[in-house]
Amino acid sequence: MFYLSPVARNLLIANVVVFLLSNFLNQNYITQQFAFFNPILPGTPDLLNPNFKIWQPFTYMFMHGSLGHLLSNMFALLIFGSGIETFFGSKRFLIYYLITGVGASFIYSFVNMYDMLQFSPDSEVYWALASIPMVGASGAIFGILIAYAYLFPNNELIIFPFPVPIKAKYLVGFYALYELYAGIQGSSMGIAHFAHVGGLLVGFILLRFFGFGKARY
Template sequence: MFLPLHDGVPLKNMKTPLATRFLIGLCVAAYLFTFYGPLGEDAVVGGLGFIPSVLFGTEVLPEGYPFVPVEMTLATNIFLHGSLFHLIGNMLFLWVFGDNVEDAMGHVRFVVFFLLCGIAASLAHAFITTEPHRPLIGASGGVSGVVAAYLILYPRVKIWGLFLKGIPLHLPAYWTIGLWFALQLASAFLGGDESVGWFAHLGGFLVGALLIPLMRRRYDPVLARAQAQELRAPP
Protein backbone atom coordinates (compact mmCIF):
# COMPACT_ATOMS: atom_id res chain seq x y z
CA MET A 1 0.00 0.00 0.00
CA PHE A 2 1.26 3.48 -0.86
CA LEU A 3 -0.10 6.91 0.05
CA PRO A 4 1.64 9.97 -1.46
CA LEU A 5 2.14 12.94 0.84
CA HIS A 6 4.26 15.58 -0.91
CA ASP A 7 6.37 16.09 -4.00
CA GLY A 8 7.53 19.70 -3.82
CA VAL A 9 7.33 20.37 -7.58
CA PRO A 10 6.55 24.07 -8.15
CA LEU A 11 3.90 25.21 -10.62
CA LYS A 12 5.32 26.91 -13.70
CA ASN A 13 2.32 27.97 -15.77
CA MET A 14 -0.36 28.88 -13.24
CA LYS A 15 -0.75 30.18 -9.71
CA THR A 16 -3.58 27.96 -8.54
CA PRO A 17 -4.64 24.47 -9.70
CA LEU A 18 -8.29 25.47 -10.02
CA ALA A 19 -9.38 22.34 -11.90
CA THR A 20 -7.78 19.99 -9.38
CA ARG A 21 -9.50 21.79 -6.53
CA PHE A 22 -12.79 21.80 -8.44
CA LEU A 23 -12.65 18.04 -8.98
CA ILE A 24 -11.79 17.41 -5.34
CA GLY A 25 -14.63 19.69 -4.24
CA LEU A 26 -17.05 17.89 -6.56
CA CYS A 27 -16.08 14.49 -5.14
CA VAL A 28 -16.44 15.75 -1.57
CA ALA A 29 -19.85 17.27 -2.35
CA ALA A 30 -20.97 14.00 -3.98
CA TYR A 31 -19.84 12.06 -0.91
CA LEU A 32 -21.81 14.33 1.41
CA PHE A 33 -24.86 14.05 -0.83
CA THR A 34 -24.52 10.25 -0.93
CA PHE A 35 -24.33 9.68 2.81
CA TYR A 36 -26.08 12.73 4.26
CA GLY A 37 -28.48 13.76 1.49
CA PRO A 38 -32.20 13.00 1.29
CA LEU A 39 -31.97 10.02 -1.09
CA GLY A 40 -29.64 7.70 0.78
CA GLU A 41 -26.57 5.75 -0.28
CA ASP A 42 -28.32 2.94 -2.16
CA ALA A 43 -30.44 5.31 -4.23
CA VAL A 44 -27.51 7.53 -5.21
CA VAL A 45 -25.28 4.58 -6.15
CA GLY A 46 -28.12 2.96 -8.10
CA GLY A 47 -28.96 6.22 -9.84
CA LEU A 48 -25.47 7.49 -10.68
CA GLY A 49 -23.16 4.49 -10.32
CA PHE A 50 -22.04 2.51 -13.37
CA ILE A 51 -23.52 -0.99 -13.73
CA PRO A 52 -22.05 -2.84 -16.75
CA SER A 53 -25.00 -5.20 -17.12
CA VAL A 54 -27.34 -2.21 -17.45
CA LEU A 55 -25.14 -0.65 -20.12
CA PHE A 56 -25.09 -3.93 -22.06
CA GLY A 57 -28.85 -4.41 -21.69
CA THR A 58 -28.73 -7.70 -19.78
CA GLU A 59 -30.26 -6.15 -16.67
CA VAL A 60 -32.96 -3.52 -16.16
CA LEU A 61 -33.18 -1.33 -13.09
CA PRO A 62 -36.48 -0.30 -11.46
CA GLU A 63 -38.37 2.63 -12.97
CA GLY A 64 -36.63 5.93 -12.31
CA TYR A 65 -33.11 4.43 -12.37
CA PRO A 66 -30.56 5.41 -13.37
CA PHE A 67 -31.08 9.14 -12.86
CA VAL A 68 -29.26 9.94 -16.12
CA PRO A 69 -28.92 8.11 -19.44
CA VAL A 70 -27.00 4.92 -18.78
CA GLU A 71 -24.11 6.07 -20.98
CA MET A 72 -23.59 9.06 -18.69
CA THR A 73 -23.02 6.78 -15.70
CA LEU A 74 -19.64 6.00 -17.27
CA ALA A 75 -18.71 9.47 -16.00
CA THR A 76 -21.05 10.17 -13.06
CA ASN A 77 -19.75 7.15 -11.14
CA ILE A 78 -16.31 8.76 -11.02
CA PHE A 79 -17.42 11.27 -8.40
CA LEU A 80 -19.05 8.78 -6.01
CA HIS A 81 -17.21 7.02 -3.20
CA GLY A 82 -18.30 4.21 -0.93
CA SER A 83 -16.52 5.24 2.27
CA LEU A 84 -14.55 8.08 3.81
CA PHE A 85 -11.30 6.14 3.43
CA HIS A 86 -12.10 5.52 -0.25
CA LEU A 87 -12.63 9.26 -0.75
CA ILE A 88 -9.56 10.38 1.21
CA GLY A 89 -7.27 7.94 -0.57
CA ASN A 90 -8.31 9.06 -4.04
CA MET A 91 -8.31 12.75 -3.16
CA LEU A 92 -4.83 12.50 -1.65
CA PHE A 93 -3.47 11.10 -4.92
CA LEU A 94 -5.32 13.80 -6.87
CA TRP A 95 -4.04 16.55 -4.55
CA VAL A 96 -0.38 15.50 -4.74
CA PHE A 97 -0.17 14.66 -8.45
CA GLY A 98 -3.04 16.58 -10.01
CA ASP A 99 -1.70 20.12 -9.68
CA ASN A 100 1.46 19.44 -11.69
CA VAL A 101 -0.39 17.51 -14.40
CA GLU A 102 -2.92 20.36 -14.60
CA ASP A 103 0.01 22.79 -14.82
CA ALA A 104 1.27 20.86 -17.85
CA MET A 105 -2.14 20.97 -19.58
CA GLY A 106 -4.20 23.92 -18.43
CA HIS A 107 -7.46 23.90 -16.48
CA VAL A 108 -9.93 22.83 -19.16
CA ARG A 109 -7.79 20.16 -20.77
CA PHE A 110 -7.04 18.68 -17.36
CA VAL A 111 -10.74 18.25 -16.59
CA VAL A 112 -11.27 16.66 -20.02
CA PHE A 113 -8.23 14.43 -19.45
CA PHE A 114 -9.50 13.31 -16.03
CA LEU A 115 -12.94 12.48 -17.42
CA LEU A 116 -11.55 10.58 -20.41
CA CYS A 117 -9.34 8.49 -18.14
CA GLY A 118 -12.27 7.83 -15.81
CA ILE A 119 -14.59 6.82 -18.66
CA ALA A 120 -11.93 4.56 -20.14
CA ALA A 121 -11.48 2.97 -16.73
CA SER A 122 -15.22 2.33 -16.49
CA LEU A 123 -15.22 0.65 -19.91
CA ALA A 124 -12.17 -1.48 -19.07
CA HIS A 125 -13.96 -2.67 -15.96
CA ALA A 126 -17.18 -3.33 -17.90
CA PHE A 127 -15.55 -5.65 -20.43
CA ILE A 128 -13.46 -7.62 -17.94
CA THR A 129 -15.43 -7.82 -14.69
CA THR A 130 -16.95 -11.13 -13.67
CA GLU A 131 -19.64 -9.32 -11.68
CA PRO A 132 -21.33 -7.00 -14.20
CA HIS A 133 -24.33 -6.48 -11.91
CA ARG A 134 -22.23 -4.76 -9.22
CA PRO A 135 -22.08 -0.92 -9.39
CA LEU A 136 -18.72 0.66 -10.04
CA ILE A 137 -18.00 3.92 -8.22
CA GLY A 138 -14.93 5.98 -7.45
CA ALA A 139 -12.39 8.36 -8.97
CA SER A 140 -9.63 5.73 -9.00
CA GLY A 141 -9.67 5.34 -12.78
CA GLY A 142 -9.33 9.05 -13.44
CA VAL A 143 -6.73 9.34 -10.68
CA SER A 144 -4.76 6.46 -12.22
CA GLY A 145 -4.58 8.41 -15.46
CA VAL A 146 -3.25 11.42 -13.57
CA VAL A 147 -0.63 9.22 -11.89
CA ALA A 148 0.51 7.88 -15.27
CA ALA A 149 0.78 11.41 -16.66
CA TYR A 150 2.81 12.53 -13.63
CA LEU A 151 5.19 9.60 -14.05
CA ILE A 152 5.85 10.57 -17.67
CA LEU A 153 6.29 14.26 -16.83
CA TYR A 154 8.38 13.91 -13.66
CA PRO A 155 9.87 10.41 -13.47
CA ARG A 156 12.83 11.38 -11.25
CA VAL A 157 11.13 13.72 -8.80
CA LYS A 158 11.35 12.37 -5.26
CA ILE A 159 8.04 11.86 -3.49
CA TRP A 160 7.36 11.59 0.20
CA GLY A 161 4.92 8.83 0.92
CA LEU A 162 3.77 6.20 3.38
CA PHE A 163 4.35 2.58 2.44
CA LEU A 164 2.87 -0.61 3.81
CA LYS A 165 1.72 0.15 7.38
CA GLY A 166 2.97 3.73 7.54
CA ILE A 167 6.68 3.52 6.72
CA PRO A 168 7.80 6.99 5.52
CA LEU A 169 10.03 6.91 2.43
CA HIS A 170 11.40 9.50 0.02
CA LEU A 171 11.87 7.89 -3.39
CA PRO A 172 11.84 8.92 -7.07
CA ALA A 173 8.48 8.80 -8.82
CA TYR A 174 9.52 5.91 -11.04
CA TRP A 175 10.01 3.82 -7.88
CA THR A 176 6.95 4.92 -5.93
CA ILE A 177 4.56 4.88 -8.85
CA GLY A 178 6.21 1.76 -10.24
CA LEU A 179 5.55 -0.09 -6.98
CA TRP A 180 1.99 1.21 -6.93
CA PHE A 181 1.41 0.05 -10.51
CA ALA A 182 2.93 -3.36 -9.77
CA LEU A 183 0.43 -3.75 -6.92
CA GLN A 184 -2.47 -2.90 -9.25
CA LEU A 185 -1.21 -5.36 -11.84
CA ALA A 186 -0.70 -8.17 -9.34
CA SER A 187 -4.07 -7.57 -7.73
CA ALA A 188 -5.85 -7.56 -11.10
CA PHE A 189 -4.35 -10.82 -12.37
CA LEU A 190 -3.60 -12.71 -9.16
CA GLY A 191 -6.85 -12.08 -7.32
CA GLY A 192 -6.92 -8.96 -5.16
CA ASP A 193 -9.87 -7.65 -3.18
CA GLU A 194 -12.90 -8.44 -5.36
CA SER A 195 -14.66 -5.25 -4.27
CA VAL A 196 -11.98 -3.13 -5.99
CA GLY A 197 -12.05 -2.43 -9.74
CA TRP A 198 -8.41 -3.28 -10.41
CA PHE A 199 -8.85 -3.38 -14.18
CA ALA A 200 -10.43 0.07 -14.01
CA HIS A 201 -7.19 1.31 -12.42
CA LEU A 202 -5.13 -0.30 -15.17
CA GLY A 203 -7.40 1.07 -17.90
CA GLY A 204 -7.22 4.59 -16.54
CA PHE A 205 -3.43 4.37 -16.19
CA LEU A 206 -2.96 3.18 -19.77
CA VAL A 207 -5.19 5.87 -21.26
CA GLY A 208 -3.49 8.55 -19.14
CA ALA A 209 -0.10 7.47 -20.48
CA LEU A 210 -1.42 7.61 -24.05
CA LEU A 211 -3.13 10.99 -23.69
CA ILE A 212 -0.49 13.03 -21.87
CA PRO A 213 1.76 13.54 -24.94
CA LEU A 214 -1.27 14.81 -26.87
CA MET A 215 -2.80 17.01 -24.20
CA ARG A 216 0.19 18.60 -22.49
CA ARG A 217 1.27 22.12 -23.38
CA ARG A 218 3.58 22.51 -26.34
CA TYR A 219 6.96 21.02 -25.48
CA ASP A 220 9.73 23.55 -24.90
CA PRO A 221 13.14 21.82 -24.61
CA VAL A 222 14.83 24.88 -23.09
CA LEU A 223 12.16 25.19 -20.38
CA ALA A 224 12.26 21.43 -19.85
CA ARG A 225 16.02 21.49 -19.22
CA ALA A 226 15.66 24.42 -16.84
CA GLN A 227 12.95 22.63 -14.91
CA ALA A 228 15.00 19.44 -14.75
CA GLN A 229 18.05 21.32 -13.42
CA GLU A 230 15.90 23.06 -10.79
CA LEU A 231 14.39 19.77 -9.64
CA ARG A 232 17.83 18.14 -9.38
CA ALA A 233 19.34 21.05 -7.46
CA PRO A 234 20.00 20.39 -3.74
CA PRO A 235 17.60 22.12 -1.26
Protein backbone atom coordinates (compact mmCIF):
# COMPACT_ATOMS: atom_id res chain seq x y z
CA MET A 1 0.00 0.00 0.00
CA PHE A 2 2.73 2.48 0.91
CA TYR A 3 5.16 1.60 -1.89
CA LEU A 4 5.32 4.46 -4.37
CA SER A 5 6.66 3.98 -7.87
CA PRO A 6 8.85 6.79 -9.29
CA VAL A 7 6.33 8.82 -11.30
CA ALA A 8 3.54 8.40 -8.74
CA ARG A 9 5.95 9.56 -6.03
CA ASN A 10 7.07 12.59 -8.05
CA LEU A 11 3.47 13.52 -8.86
CA LEU A 12 2.59 13.36 -5.17
CA ILE A 13 5.58 15.53 -4.24
CA ALA A 14 4.77 18.04 -6.98
CA ASN A 15 1.17 18.39 -5.81
CA VAL A 16 2.22 18.91 -2.20
CA VAL A 17 4.93 21.44 -3.11
CA VAL A 18 2.57 23.45 -5.35
CA PHE A 19 -0.07 23.46 -2.61
CA LEU A 20 2.41 24.76 -0.03
CA LEU A 21 3.84 27.38 -2.38
CA SER A 22 0.40 28.62 -3.38
CA ASN A 23 -0.42 29.18 0.29
CA PHE A 24 2.76 31.18 0.90
CA LEU A 25 2.67 33.22 -2.33
CA ASN A 26 -0.03 35.50 -3.74
CA GLN A 27 -2.97 33.09 -4.04
CA ASN A 28 -5.03 35.35 -6.30
CA TYR A 29 -2.17 35.70 -8.78
CA ILE A 30 -1.41 31.96 -8.71
CA THR A 31 -5.08 31.15 -9.31
CA GLN A 32 -5.40 33.61 -12.19
CA GLN A 33 -2.32 32.23 -13.87
CA PHE A 34 -2.46 28.49 -13.26
CA ALA A 35 -6.04 27.42 -12.43
CA PHE A 36 -8.22 26.33 -15.36
CA PHE A 37 -10.64 28.87 -16.80
CA ASN A 38 -13.09 28.05 -19.57
CA PRO A 39 -11.27 29.18 -22.75
CA ILE A 40 -14.47 30.14 -24.62
CA LEU A 41 -17.10 32.75 -23.78
CA PRO A 42 -20.05 31.54 -25.89
CA GLY A 43 -22.41 34.17 -27.22
CA THR A 44 -19.93 37.04 -26.91
CA PRO A 45 -18.22 38.86 -29.82
CA ASP A 46 -14.68 38.07 -28.67
CA LEU A 47 -15.36 34.40 -27.77
CA LEU A 48 -11.99 33.98 -26.02
CA ASN A 49 -11.82 34.23 -22.23
CA PRO A 50 -9.00 36.64 -21.28
CA ASN A 51 -8.48 34.63 -18.06
CA PHE A 52 -7.51 31.51 -20.02
CA LYS A 53 -3.83 30.67 -20.57
CA ILE A 54 -2.62 27.89 -22.86
CA TRP A 55 -0.79 26.12 -20.03
CA GLN A 56 -3.78 25.98 -17.66
CA PRO A 57 -5.08 22.54 -18.81
CA PHE A 58 -1.79 21.14 -17.47
CA THR A 59 -1.12 23.33 -14.45
CA TYR A 60 -4.60 23.22 -12.88
CA MET A 61 -4.21 19.55 -11.97
CA PHE A 62 -1.31 20.34 -9.62
CA MET A 63 -3.34 22.90 -7.65
CA HIS A 64 -5.86 22.26 -4.87
CA GLY A 65 -8.40 24.41 -3.12
CA SER A 66 -7.96 23.01 0.38
CA LEU A 67 -5.93 20.57 2.43
CA GLY A 68 -8.79 18.07 2.39
CA HIS A 69 -9.01 18.32 -1.40
CA LEU A 70 -5.28 17.63 -1.67
CA LEU A 71 -5.29 14.75 0.81
CA SER A 72 -8.21 12.92 -0.83
CA ASN A 73 -6.59 13.03 -4.27
CA MET A 74 -3.13 12.12 -3.01
CA PHE A 75 -4.53 9.23 -0.96
CA ALA A 76 -6.05 7.76 -4.13
CA LEU A 77 -2.75 8.28 -5.96
CA LEU A 78 -0.95 6.54 -3.10
CA ILE A 79 -3.30 3.55 -3.12
CA PHE A 80 -3.76 3.00 -6.88
CA GLY A 81 -1.01 4.88 -8.69
CA SER A 82 1.90 2.50 -8.22
CA GLY A 83 -0.03 -0.55 -9.40
CA ILE A 84 -1.06 1.23 -12.61
CA GLU A 85 2.46 2.59 -13.16
CA THR A 86 3.93 -0.91 -12.72
CA PHE A 87 1.51 -2.25 -15.34
CA PHE A 88 1.97 0.63 -17.81
CA GLY A 89 5.61 1.50 -17.24
CA SER A 90 6.60 4.93 -15.96
CA LYS A 91 6.58 6.82 -19.26
CA ARG A 92 3.20 5.50 -20.35
CA PHE A 93 1.77 6.11 -16.89
CA LEU A 94 2.81 9.79 -16.96
CA ILE A 95 1.36 10.23 -20.45
CA TYR A 96 -1.89 8.58 -19.36
CA TYR A 97 -2.10 10.73 -16.22
CA LEU A 98 -1.59 13.98 -18.11
CA ILE A 99 -3.96 13.11 -20.96
CA THR A 100 -6.78 12.16 -18.59
CA GLY A 101 -6.24 15.36 -16.60
CA VAL A 102 -6.25 17.56 -19.71
CA GLY A 103 -9.20 15.68 -21.19
CA ALA A 104 -11.17 16.14 -17.99
CA SER A 105 -10.61 19.91 -18.14
CA PHE A 106 -12.03 20.19 -21.64
CA ILE A 107 -15.05 17.98 -20.95
CA TYR A 108 -15.75 20.15 -17.92
CA SER A 109 -15.34 23.18 -20.21
CA PHE A 110 -17.94 21.90 -22.68
CA VAL A 111 -20.46 21.40 -19.88
CA ASN A 112 -19.61 24.80 -18.43
CA MET A 113 -20.19 26.45 -21.84
CA TYR A 114 -23.57 24.70 -22.11
CA ASP A 115 -24.52 26.10 -18.69
CA MET A 116 -23.38 29.58 -19.74
CA LEU A 117 -25.54 29.47 -22.87
CA GLN A 118 -28.62 29.23 -20.66
CA PHE A 119 -28.01 32.84 -19.61
CA SER A 120 -27.49 36.14 -21.36
CA PRO A 121 -23.89 37.42 -21.55
CA ASP A 122 -25.25 40.52 -19.82
CA SER A 123 -26.27 38.56 -16.73
CA GLU A 124 -24.28 38.17 -13.53
CA VAL A 125 -24.80 34.39 -13.58
CA TYR A 126 -23.13 34.12 -16.99
CA TRP A 127 -20.01 35.91 -15.80
CA ALA A 128 -19.99 34.02 -12.53
CA LEU A 129 -19.82 30.77 -14.52
CA ALA A 130 -17.12 32.23 -16.77
CA SER A 131 -14.94 33.38 -13.87
CA ILE A 132 -15.02 30.27 -11.68
CA PRO A 133 -11.63 28.52 -11.93
CA MET A 134 -11.17 24.76 -11.64
CA VAL A 135 -8.29 23.20 -9.70
CA GLY A 136 -7.33 19.72 -8.60
CA ALA A 137 -5.92 16.40 -9.75
CA SER A 138 -9.32 14.72 -9.60
CA GLY A 139 -9.71 14.28 -13.37
CA ALA A 140 -6.40 12.42 -13.60
CA ILE A 141 -7.16 10.52 -10.38
CA PHE A 142 -10.46 9.30 -11.85
CA GLY A 143 -8.46 8.22 -14.88
CA ILE A 144 -6.37 6.08 -12.53
CA LEU A 145 -9.51 4.67 -10.92
CA ILE A 146 -10.99 3.55 -14.24
CA ALA A 147 -7.63 2.04 -15.19
CA TYR A 148 -7.59 0.02 -11.97
CA ALA A 149 -11.15 -1.20 -12.52
CA TYR A 150 -10.41 -2.01 -16.18
CA LEU A 151 -7.16 -3.86 -15.53
CA PHE A 152 -8.02 -5.50 -12.20
CA PRO A 153 -11.83 -5.69 -12.24
CA ASN A 154 -12.19 -8.50 -9.72
CA ASN A 155 -9.77 -7.15 -7.10
CA GLU A 156 -11.74 -6.63 -3.92
CA LEU A 157 -11.52 -3.36 -2.02
CA ILE A 158 -12.80 -2.36 1.40
CA ILE A 159 -13.96 1.23 1.65
CA PHE A 160 -14.11 2.79 5.12
CA PRO A 161 -16.44 2.66 7.05
CA PHE A 162 -18.12 -0.26 5.24
CA PRO A 163 -16.54 -3.63 6.19
CA VAL A 164 -17.87 -5.50 3.15
CA PRO A 165 -15.37 -6.02 0.27
CA ILE A 166 -16.52 -4.92 -3.17
CA LYS A 167 -14.95 -5.68 -6.54
CA ALA A 168 -13.18 -2.79 -8.22
CA LYS A 169 -15.40 -2.88 -11.32
CA TYR A 170 -18.53 -2.42 -9.22
CA LEU A 171 -17.06 0.23 -6.95
CA VAL A 172 -15.81 2.40 -9.80
CA GLY A 173 -19.00 1.76 -11.77
CA PHE A 174 -21.17 2.96 -8.88
CA TYR A 175 -18.86 5.92 -8.36
CA ALA A 176 -19.14 6.86 -12.05
CA LEU A 177 -22.95 6.73 -11.92
CA TYR A 178 -22.95 8.88 -8.80
CA GLU A 179 -20.68 11.49 -10.40
CA LEU A 180 -22.88 11.61 -13.51
CA TYR A 181 -26.04 11.93 -11.40
CA ALA A 182 -24.51 14.61 -9.16
CA GLY A 183 -23.30 16.56 -12.18
CA ILE A 184 -26.73 16.48 -13.85
CA GLN A 185 -28.49 17.43 -10.62
CA GLY A 186 -26.00 20.19 -9.91
CA SER A 187 -25.44 18.89 -6.38
CA SER A 188 -22.33 19.42 -4.26
CA MET A 189 -21.66 22.96 -5.44
CA GLY A 190 -17.98 23.67 -5.80
CA ILE A 191 -17.24 20.14 -7.07
CA ALA A 192 -16.59 19.71 -10.80
CA HIS A 193 -18.42 16.40 -11.19
CA PHE A 194 -18.19 16.47 -14.97
CA ALA A 195 -14.40 16.78 -14.74
CA HIS A 196 -14.49 13.53 -12.76
CA VAL A 197 -16.73 11.96 -15.41
CA GLY A 198 -14.37 13.34 -18.04
CA GLY A 199 -11.36 11.66 -16.42
CA LEU A 200 -13.23 8.36 -16.38
CA LEU A 201 -14.35 8.70 -19.99
CA VAL A 202 -10.97 9.75 -21.38
CA GLY A 203 -9.27 7.01 -19.38
CA PHE A 204 -11.64 4.37 -20.74
CA ILE A 205 -11.06 5.55 -24.32
CA LEU A 206 -7.29 5.35 -23.84
CA LEU A 207 -7.56 1.89 -22.30
CA ARG A 208 -9.99 0.49 -24.84
CA PHE A 209 -8.85 2.04 -28.11
CA PHE A 210 -5.28 3.33 -27.71
CA GLY A 211 -3.48 0.35 -26.27
CA PHE A 212 -3.18 1.51 -22.67
CA GLY A 213 -5.08 -1.57 -21.56
CA LYS A 214 -2.22 -3.80 -22.70
CA ALA A 215 0.72 -4.65 -20.47
CA ARG A 216 4.10 -3.17 -21.38
CA TYR A 217 6.60 -5.45 -23.10
